[in-house]
Each structure stands twice: as structure tokens, then as C-alpha cells.
Amino acid sequence: MKQNIKITMLGTTGAGKTCYILGLYSTMQLGLEGFSLSCQDMDDDLRLTEQWEQLVFAEEGEDRWPSATGNEPHNYAFDFSYGLKPMMGFEWLDYRGGAMSDLSTESDVNTLRTHLVESSCVFLCISGELLKQKLTESQLNIIARRAGVTRMISYLAELAKAKQPTNENPYPVVITITKYDQCFQRNKDEILEDIKNIFRIFFQPNSGWLTMICPVSLGKELAENKNTGQIEPKNMHLPLVFAIYFGYSNELRQQENRAKRKKDDLEILRGGNFLERWMNTEQIKSLENSLNNNQEQIEELKKRMRFLRQQLTNANLYLSGTEMQLDV
Incomplete structure (x- = not known):
């Protein structure tokens, strides 16, 4: 049982x-607590591996960092696995940050918009460089604009129109604080409050957004010197685990709805008189087998979700602004 989802990360150039x-x-190439990630296209694997090795093993200096993404977006297809057994596939769009603020006539802007509306989860990228100190109300507005939040909201309004999130059927968003090494010395609760104030739209009652705030970093030493600091990634996998969890959550909801419809149909067929039941024997048997298959898939999905949830026990999660824990 393997589903496929799309994920979009919104962020400006340099975020x-x-x-x-x-x-x-x-x-996740080599595996993290049993989970691993692989490219479905071997050329993509080579492309990403070469860029990473340049970052880690190249001569120290600006050249270690990847150049800005070109004008043509690139779509990566990955398999998320446990014990090398694929659990879910997902597509990831790499695009130039400037596309987010360009006119809709640009081809890569339309590619981004289409990918976003088809996505099962969205990551919003805000750099820790912008969060080095506690922000006043006026500074919040300035930082929000520098991070491209106003433009993000324009894209998210289009997404909300397509998905129509509710508290009963929420839409998952991860606010990723990249380059967290730049602000980790601050009190974490203060940073969380700044993020909530910058992204107020997600923390309103009954808004239907299920939001995770997650700091990520390529290494603490980069705060001192990004061109010589040691690369030691932290928390990179958590946003993806969250997205995969909710990919399964959507599939679970669909399977439970199918099971309910089949139970209702079975109840009607079994409720007939002896002759009607006899005439519907094959249909009843087929529905029973199909329902059993549904139940097996439901239990497998719950098992996988419980497994993933263990990675998210310390995550900062909010449903329409109210802090919560995952419960499946």
C-alpha cells in the first residue's frame, strides 16, 4: 500500500x-531510525549527492553553497521508506525564489501555482537570520515582508479556496525556521510567539489550518562562520514526517468512509427476508470481502501513523491556534 503526494515549500530567494x-x-539517504529517502530517478540522486558533497567536502568559502535555482523549475520524485520498504512517494518542486513574486505570465510561476494547489502539505520557509532578536510590532511587519509572507498569503488564499480547510478536515502547514543556527540562542518560546504573530492567519479560531512550527539547521557552527562551520543537519526530517503522517491521515479518512458505506449497504442487504438474502448471497459475500480488505488497510494505516507519530512527540502543533497532540 503506497500512496503518492505532492509537497511545496514557499520561500524567497536565499531563504x-x-x-x-x-x-x-x-x-535520510543512509537512514534515520529506520526511515530513508531515495530518488525515483537516478540522475536526480546524482545531482543532489554532488551538490551535498560540494557543500560538505569542498574547499571552504562561498563556493561550498549551491547556486540559486535557475529559471526552469525541477520536479524531484522521492520514495519515503522504512527498512527500505516504500511507505509513500512524494513530489517536490525546486524553483527560483523570485518566481514567488513574479507576474503570473512567467511560466515557472504557473508551474508553482499548479503544484501548490495539488499539494497535500505546504512548507513555509522563514530564515532564522530574521529572528535574531525579539521583534516589536513594527518590526514584525518589516520582517514579514522581508520573508515574503505577504506574497505567501496570496498563494495560500488560492490554496484555501481549493482545499477549504476546516477543524474536522484541516490542511497541514509546516512553518520551517531555516538557518536556526542564526537565532538558537534566543528563548524558544519567544521565537514561537514571533512566528505566531508573523503568520497570524494560521492561528485564528476555526481557521482549519493544522500548523507545525519546526526549526531546522545545517549546523550550529554556521552561526559563527557559514563558510567554514561544520555541516551537521538537525531536524531536517521532521517536516517530512509530518507531511507523510497527514498523507496517511487523508487516506485513512477515505478508507473509513468507504468502510462505512459498505457497512450500510451490507446492513440493507442482510435486512431483507430469506429469499432476498438468498438472491443477494454473492453480492453480500463480495461486500464482506471488500469490507475486510478495507479494515485491514485501515489497521495498517493506523499502525504506520502511530509509528510516525513517535517522531513528532515534541513537535509544536496547533489546530486553528490551539496547541494539540497527534492522537492516532
Whole structure:
């Protein structure tokens, strides 16, 4: 049982989108607590591996960092596995940060918009460089604009129209604080409050957004010197685990709805008189087998979700602004 989802990360030029996918892939290539990540296209694997090795093993200096993404977006297809057994596939769009603020006539802007509306989860990228100190109300507005939040909201309004999130059927968003090494010395609760104030739209009652705030970093030493600091990725996998969890959550909801419809149909067929039941014997048997198959898939999905949830026990999660824990 393997589903496929799409994930989009929104962020401006220099916010760390490309470095995030490099850090995520390198962290999970060899496996992390049994979970691993592999490219479905071997050329993509080579492309990402070469960029990562340049970052880690190249001569110290600016050349270690990947160049900005070109005008043509690139779509990566990955398999997320446990014990090398694929659990879910996902597509990831790498695009130039400037596309987010360009006119809709640009081809890569339309590619981004289409990928976003089809996505099962969205990551919003804000650099820790912007969060080095506690922000006043006026500074919040300035930082929000520098991070491209106003433009993100325009894209998210289009997404909300398509998905129509509710508290009963929420839409998952991860606010990834990239380059967390730049602000980790601050009190974490203060940073969380700043993030909530910058992204107020997600923390309103009954808004239907299920939001995870997750700091990620390529290494603490980069705060001192990004061109010589040691690369040691932290928390890179957590946003992906969250996205995969909710990919399963959507599938679970669909399977439970199918099972309910089949139970209702069975109840009607079994409720007939003896002759009607006899005439519907084959249909009843087929429905019973199909329902059993549904139940097996439901139990497998719950098992996988419980497994993933263990990685998210310390995550900062909010449903329409109210802090919560995952419960499946």
C-alpha cells in the first residue's frame, strides 16, 4: 500500500529552500531510525549527492553553497521508506525564489501555482537570520515582508479556496525556521510567539489550518562562520514526517468512509427476508470481502501513523491556534 503526494515549500530567494532539500536528502539517504529517502530517478540522486558533497567536502568559502535555482523549475520524485520498504512517494518542486513574486505570465510561476494547489502539505520557509532578536510590532511587519509572507498569503488564499480547510478536515502547514543556527540562542518560546504573530492567519479560531512550527539547521557552527562551520543537519526530517503522517491521515479518512458505506449497504442487504438474502448471497459475500480488505488497510494505516507519530512527540502543533497532540 503506497500512496503518492505532492509537497511545496514557499520561500524567497536565499531563504534556504534548496539547502533544505539537500540537507533532508543527505540526512535520510543512509537512514534515520529506520526511515530513508531515495530518488525515483537516478540522475536526480546524482545531482543532489554532488551538490551535498560540494557543500560538505569542498574547499571552504562561498563556493561550498549551491547556486540559486535557475529559471526552469525541477520536479524531484522521492520514495519515503522504512527498512527500505516504500511507505509513500512524494513530489517536490525546486524553483527560483523570485518566481514567488513574479507576474503570473512567467511560466515557472504557473508551474508553482499548479503544484501548490495539488499539494497535500505546504512548507513555509522563514530564515532564522530574521529572528535574531525579539521583534516589536513594527518590526514584525518589516520582517514579514522581508520573508515574503505577504506574497505567501496570496498563494495560500488560492490554496484555501481549493482545499477549504476546516477543524474536522484541516490542511497541514509546516512553518520551517531555516538557518536556526542564526537565532538558537534566543528563548524558544519567544521565537514561537514571533512566528505566531508573523503568520497570524494560521492561528485564528476555526481557521482549519493544522500548523507545525519546526526549526531546522545545517549546523550550529554556521552561526559563527557559514563558510567554514561544520555541516551537521538537525531536524531536517521532521517536516517530512509530518507531511507523510497527514498523507496517511487523508487516506485513512477515505478508507473509513468507504468502510462505512459498505457497512450500510451490507446492513440493507442482510435486512431483507430469506429469499432476498438468498438472491443477494454473492453480492453480500463480495461486500464482506471488500469490507475486510478495507479494515485491514485501515489497521495498517493506523499502525504506520502511530509509528510516525513517535517522531513528532515534541513537535509544536496547533489546530486553528490551539496547541494539540497527534492522537492516532
